[in-house]
Amino acid sequence: MSAVILALAAGAVIGLALGALGGGGSVLAVPALIYLLGSSPVVATTASLVIVTITSVTALVAHAREGHVRWRTGLLFAAAGIVPATLGGALAAHVPAAVLTAAFAVVAGAAAVRMMRSRRAGEGAVAVRPGRAAAAGAGLGAVTGVLGVGGGFLAVPALVGVLGMRMRNAVATSLMVITVNSLAALATRADTVEGLDWAVVGPFVGAAILGAWDGKKLSAKISGHTLQRIFALVLLAVAAFMLADAAV
Structure with a gap:
């Protein structure tokens, strides 16, 4: 199967996750770029940031139109992560690939467990x-910078479990956080952006954008609690696979 077809398929799935779940795009994009498209961990994390940033902006617009974004909380959350994301991005270049992979898996698994144990979305908002x-x-900003992820798979659990936000609002607000953190992390990786294979990244982004619109429609049909469980199960599966790979 050609790289472009794989990129289109992976992009569609990642866009669907971002649109419906407000995260999960980068935690899926990095493994897809490494295992399906043969990218190195460093290149994959940079490409993931590009893909997720563009796709998140598209999905954010759709959610904002319906008034689901909590701008004040999101801006505070995102602003606090800008400096840590920048520092983390600079540090990532000096971390061995195997360590990055293992760390990525551990963080994803921890986020999944937190979501599985948190309250039902929409209950007991504080x-x-x-x-x-x-x-x-x-x-979240520090993790974004080091691991090259947008942070939505961590932002959603934090907004729901730590800040007591309803799942629907957490999904929408996390997209803004993802955009800000990803841009901050990309600022430290400008030299690696030039080396990306745009013949693959371009179709990946295009399919992700289309998938994000479908994901937004899907989120309106499925309860927040169900979305939360689906998100956590996907994270656990990805974390287990990457941790096993890192241990080989």
């Missing part, structure tokens, strides 16, 4: 505490 939002955002 008032947002600025200090808690800033601390969670800073931690």
Whole structure:
């Protein structure tokens, strides 16, 4: 199967995840780029940031039109992560590929467990505490920079479990956080962007954008609790596979 066809298929799935779940795009994009398209971990993380940034903006517009984005909380969350994301991006170039893969798997697995154990989406929503939002955002930014992920697969659990946000709002708000963190991380990887294979990345992005619109429609038909469970199960599967690969 050609690289372009694989890129189109993977992009569609990743866009669907971003549109429906507000995250999961980069946690799926990195493995797809490494195992399906043969990219190195460093190139894959950079390409993932490009793909997820563009796709997230597209999905964010759709969610914002329906008023689901919590801008104040999202901006505070995202702003706190800009500096850590930048520093993490610079550090990533010095971390061995196997360590990056293992760390990626551990973080994804921890996020999945947190989502599985958190309250039902929409139950017991609490008032947002600025200090808690800033601390969670800073931690997310650091992970984004080091692992080359947009952070949605961590932002959604944090917005739901730590800040008490309803799943529907967490999905929408996380897209803004993803965009800001990804741009900050990309700023430290400008030299690696030039080396990307745009004949593959371009179709990947195009399919992801189309998938994000379908994902947005899907999110309106499935309950927040169901989305939360699906998200957690996908993360656990990806984490187990990558951890096993890193151990080989």
